[in-house]
Amino acid sequence: MDFDTFEKSARQNLGLADAARVSGRLKILRRLQSTCKFEYPKILGILKQKDHDKWITDLYNCLVKDKKSLAEFRANYTDIQASKAAEQAAKDQRLSTELSNSVKKYNQEKQEFISTSTVIGKSTQIDKRMTRSADIPLASEVRTPDTLAKALDVFSREFFESNIVPRPDPTPELLDPPYDPNYLLFQARIYAIRYDYRVQGVEGKEATCAARVSIIAGILGGDVREATRCWDFYFKAGIVHDAKCIESFALLYVLFLARYSFIDTNRKHQLTRLIEQLYAMAHPDAALDPPQEIQPFTPSAIMVVHIDCLHTAVKEGTYNDRLLSLIGGFIVHSAEISYGLKDLESHALSKCVRLLIRQIKGFQKEA
Secondary structure, eight states, X not given: OOHHXXXXXXXXXXXXXXXXXXXXXXXXXXXXXXXXXXXXXXXXXXXXXXXHHHHXXXXXXXXXXXXXXXXXXXXXXXXXXXXXXXXXXXHHHHHHHHHHHHHHHHHHHHHHHHHTSOOOOOBOOSOOOOOGGGTSOOTTTSBOHHHHHHHHHHHHHHHHTSOOOOOOOOOSSXXXXXXXXXXXXXXXXXXXXXXXXXXXXXXXXXXXXXXXXXXXXXXXXXXXXXXXXXXXXXXXXXXXXXXXXXXXXXXXXXXXXXXXXXXXXXXXXXHHHHHHHHHHHHOGGGOOOOOOSSOOOOOOHHHHHHHHHHHHHHHHTXXXXXXXXXXXXXXXXXXXXXXXXXXXXXXXXXXXXXXXXHHHHHHHHHO
């Protein structure tokens, strides 16, 4: 049996679970067959072997008249495997760069189109999915500000009343864990709301509220990218349109970064920059000039106390239960008293805080 006939037979009747494994092995075997002779019919019986070490041992036993030791054969196989992986990684990087540049150019052109166009929403349909208007905003598909305010209220209330299961952190066994279906539905709706505000150039309390709700939803759903996407917009707009709530969300941002700093070095650096900026804002007389992570504001006296405590905790990398409890209480009660958040949003904010604190404690126990 020649290699081409063997490969054709090997690829027949493969399930999804075996396809990737078998395909990778066939690529290596194609290289090996130039220096090694195999009994291909025997290999057909072992090709789906899940245990990698046993697969190499069994493959070695399929060699015909070869004086190589098992160790030498294994080393040769491993070298070819590493070479293939490096080639694929280089190819993936090249494609990723090309795709990234293409997407960047496309998004830039789209933003230029949107920024130079005047869109006045005419749609009064409450629910909307992103359609062609995501590229070319059509007035008939963009909702009016009054409709958007109603949609934000209806969908937020529906989401806050649901029981959302946060997406778990990726693991080597599960690189892309699923999101809660209820969260995905809300994410699509809130994204469409923010988009309709943006293409009409609507700025103000409602658009800021949409970003604030997106942050809460992103944390509850375990969606780091969605929450991150909204932090910058919120702090820029919130200084003007959400000033009474800005302190609560600045400290919520600290907890958010602290939680992800345990698994992401970039978040750890962000957290350090943020706490240094907050400390400089709390002590203007110290003439500190750290990088700006968020839009500056003047913190209240009680927030200064919390910043000082967090500044020490972040430096040491440890957060005691009492500090976390005090910070969490301040975030929720400050938002309720100063701003008067609606009951459901206040309850959702409280859930966010409890979730982040529980996750921080969990990481500290594992450390």
